[in-house]
Amino acid sequence: MTKMMPAANENFGLSQSVRRAEDPRLLTGRGVYVDDTAPTGALHAFVLRSSVAHADITVNVEDARAAEGVALILTGPDIDAAGVVNHIPTVVADNRDGGKAADPQRPLLALGRVRFVGEAIAMVIAETMEQARDAAELIEVDYEELDVKLDVAEGGVAVHAEAPDNVVYDYGKGDEAATEAALAKAARVVELTVDDNRVICASLEPRGSWAEVADGRLHVCVNGQGVWAAKGQLAASLNLNKADVRVTNPDVGGGFGMKAMIYPETILVAHATRALGKPVRWMGDRSESMLSDNAGRDLICHAKLGFDADNRLIAYRMDNVANMGAYNSGYAQHIQSELFSKVMPGCYDVQACYMTSKGIFTNTTQVDAYRGAGRPEAIYVLERAMDHAARELGIDRFELRRKCFIQPDQFPYVSAMGETYDVGDFPRVLNRAMVEADVAGFEARKAESAAEGKLRGLGLCYYIESILGNPSESAEIEFTDDGRVTLYVGTQSNGQGHETVYRQFLSNDLGIAPDMIDIVQGDSDRIATGGGTGGSRSVTTQGTANKAASAKVIEKFTPFVAGLLDVDTVEFEEGTFRASESNRVVTILEAAAEARMAGETDLLKTRETTTLPGRSYPNGAHLCEVEIDRDTGQLEVVKYTVVDDFGNLMNPMLAEGQVHGGVAQGIGQAVSEQVVYDETGQLLTASFMDYGMPRAQGMPMIAFYSEPVPSTANVLGMKGCGEAGTVGAMAAVGNAALDALWDLGLRQVDMPFTPSRVWAMLHQAEGAIAAE
Structure with a gap:
């Protein structure tokens, strides 16, 4: 239905609807995913998970450890005894009263208590998956069941002692006094409460990882949304220097925010590999993913909109209560609070705004980022409330929005939440x-x-x-010995088509044929730093870095090519270096080949880092x-x-x-x-x-x-x-x-x-x- 130019290989530059370069490989089964890349002979890991939502437990693994093919069984106490940091940290929010949000321990494997169905209790490592599953059935878990907390409200049985009323955080942003004053003087106030139901991510490829020790260093392969956060967390959890850890990402079958953070299984696989001296692999199945992957959404929002006599929006207050599940996840405390706030006023010219958000622990799977991470939730309640207001005010819904829009001549516009549109x-x-x-x-x-x-x-x-996400990103362009070009990028494709669009950037800026360009991503050894993928940042941040790197390549090669042509200066246009006093033109690939022969190796690699101003x-x-x-x-x-x-x-x-x-x-x-x-x-x-x-x-x-x-x-x-x-x-x-x-x-x-x-x-x- 899109009105756009058809794809055409002869026009591969930017703003063209070029067909995805990845598709022939991915659609014919030649994609290489984490479960395809595990080392030959790697041991198999299986996770025994809780069948009860809330209970004190005792675990007996003696019979399982003696089972055929079993190499290692890990429990929570084993992790502690090994000196592994038995906690996955979260980014903690600030409360309205100036204190910090609750940050209870989230163990890699349960320590004496389980808090949701699907929580990991033990990991079994064996020669085959069948042996690992069979051994897991021999593990005896005694559950002393406790009352269950499921409602998204303060109070009830405490999921964690650190949050006796189950409130994880109590966040507020905006000017409460000004907002209440504006609501008080409004000609009409319209209120609406909406539910935002919990969803499961269900990416095409479930989570998985494997680990090996190579040349004395730990190598972990994970199907995530970037390698650097995982590298840092693995080093911290296993008490290693970052230099001793390599993390790689192969092809990834969908992430949607759910794969942006590290999970217990990745750390456990890495620890088991070091403990056994053998590679270990783990791959989740679909039901396991539904039980243990971060869920999305799950909150209740109450909106209060104040309008003047001319039906213009003059005040907006929003209060939400968000289900956090049984544990804090990586960025979970900020999803329905800080990230929600960034677009809370939407596209409307309203400066009296205030929002609150309370996170609540429940005996359910943890909740974190899911495509949009706070912004779909914020727009959902606001736009539902605006439609409701139009009906209550007796005004056309399109006209109401036009009355309240920020107008084009008001940009740049600083919203009530401090965002500069x-x-x-x-x-x-x-x-x-x-x-x-x-x-x-x-x-x-x-x-x-x-x-x-x-x-x-x-x-x-x-x-x-x-x-x-991180506004900074790096790009490195390397002219290789075989006459090709490699672009190293700090983002990670989860299926978006990065290989195609990044080739478009180089083809447009340097005049290089797309089939001569290779894209390298997802390897912490080959790429020094990167921000990974999330928050719709990839093409914007990486594209800016790519353009800067291309410009630097041209700048570096200009005096070298001028020397080749024996002229004072050359210009680079339409993919070639030219000089007015010479009939010869030189492509960037030809210039690179000449530089290699001349020993000018510093010209063959160019790295640039850029930071977006907003x-x-x-x-x-x-x-x-x-x-x-x-x-x-x-x-x-x-x-x-x-x-x-x-x-x-x-x-x-x-x-x-x-x-x-x-x-x-x-x-x-x-x-x-x-x-x-x-x-x-x-x-x-x-x-x-x-x-x-x-x-x-x-x-x-x-x-x-x-x-x-x-x-x-x-x-x-x-x-x-x-x-x-x-x-x-x-x-x-x-x-x-x-x-x-x-x-x-x-x-x-x-x-x-x-x-x-x-x-x-x-x-x-x-x-x-x-x-x-």
């Missing part, structure tokens, strides 16, 4: 979206649906996104139409239109692919996905038989259009696009569902809109109508 033209983007989605024809489509006995709704979400802020409008079958409650997304401002697009087709994937994940959460625990803390949605993963047949055609306002925060004018689809999708679907059900008298609808839940809503509405 560099550029934007929200009215222009919204107008384009209304045209492309044919909003004017919606009533006719609604009438057609009604004639078929179906309800039809139109939902709008206007989102803004904040690019996150964040970029992608934004856009999502318009969603749904149909609801009144007899079954089945909700179908039948039409979906996105108009995004991503600034300058480096590869429009890849950007569209990112939007499609993000929207699919947002629709999945809105329509079918929900993690469910029973009253004892057992996970009821631990397989695809029970967990509602979205499928292709349930996805609409997604029309994508670009309405760019180039960013001023980087030299390429780009804005990240990796998570934007998810940021906008949930509220668009939620608002469409409400629009479809509004005429029946329903005023509150919450995700997920499964057939059973929608059917119950319909019958609730029919009951209310009958009662009248």
Whole structure:
């Protein structure tokens, strides 16, 4: 549906929809993933996990240790005895009262108590996986069950002594006094509470890792989102110098934030390898992943919006309560607090803002980043509340947003949360979206649906996104002996198409044929530093570094080529060095070959590090139409239109692919996905038989259009696009569902809109109508 130029190999520069260079390899089974790369003869690890949500335990592994093929069994006390740091740290938040958030121990293997179903109790290492599984069945675990904490509220049985009321953190940001004063003088105040359901990441490739000792150094291979954080954590946990640790990432089958941090299994595999002197491998299966991977979302948000007599937004307060699960995860405390705050006011000109966030421990799997990490949650509550306000105020929902938008002449704009939005033209983007989605024809489509006995709704979400992560990145360009070029990058592809777009950068800037370029990523020995992938940072930060490295290459080679041509100076244009007084032209590859022969080896490697001066802020409008079958409650997304401002697009087709994937994940959460625990803390949605993963047949055609306002925060004018689809999708679907059900008298609808839940809503509405 995208209006863009077709892919063409003869035009491989930037802003072209070049086909992905990775796809022939990945689609024909020649991808190399972590489980494909383990050393021959590596021992197999299996993790025994808790079957109880909350209990004191005693563990007997004597019979298991004597089982056939077993090389080692590790328990929590064994980890302590070995001197391994038995704790995975988290980034701790600041509380409103100036103190620090709760930071209880999160052991690699349970120490006397388990706190969620799926918590690791022991790791068995054996010659084969079958032997490891058989030995695990011989481990005796005695559970003395405790009361279970499942509700997302203060109080109840304490999950950790460090948080007796189960409050992990109590965060606040903004001006509370000014916000309350503005709400008090507002002509109208509108309030709304929404649930943001817990979801499972379910990446195509489950988590896995292996380790070996090579040349006296520890080498760990993990399918993560970068190697440097893992390298640092492994060194700290195992009391090693960082120089003695190498971490590599092969191909990775999806991450979505869930694979951005280290997990217990990676450290345990590394320790077992050092203890045994043999390579050890571990690969999770799907149910194991559902039990133990970081979950996403899971919070309740209450919004309070204050409007003046002209329906302009003058105050916004938001309070959320977030389920943290049983333990702190890597960046979890900051997801629904600090990261949420970055886009909490959205695209609206409102300076009286205040938010609070409380994290609550429960006896469930830990929660952390999931595609968007706080920004989809913030936009979901805000855009649901804006639609609700439009109905309460009796004003058109599109007009309400136009009244409240930050206007183009107000940029750069400092939001109430201290974020400096560099550029934007929200009215222009919204107008384009209304045209492309044919909003004017919606009533006719609604009438057609009604004639078929179906309800039809139109939902709008206007989102803004904040690019996150380290603003610095490095790139190194090396001209190799075989006449090729290698680009070393600090980001890590999880399927986004980095190999393609980074080749586009070099081809555009240095005139090198794409099939002569090799991309190296994910190796802490070959790449000195890097920020990995997350927060939609990759192409923006890495692209800026790539461009700087290319410019440095040209600068370094210019005097050398001038000498070759025996001229005073040369210019580099259209991929070649030229001089007005010479008919000869020299490509960069030819110049590199000459430099090698001349012994000018310093010209053959160039490394540059750049730091972005500010964040970029992608934004856009999502318009969603749904149909609801009144007899079954089945909700179908039948039409979906996105108009995004991503600034300058480096590869429009890849950007569209990112939007499609993000929207699919947002629709999945809105329509079918929900993690469910029973009253004892057992996970009821631990397989695809029970967990509602979205499928292709349930996805609409997604029309994508670009309405760019180039960013001023980087030299390429780009804005990240990796998570934007998810940021906008949930509220668009939620608002469409409400629009479809509004005429029946329903005023509150919450995700997920499964057939059973929608059917119950319909019958609730029919009951209310009958009662009248």
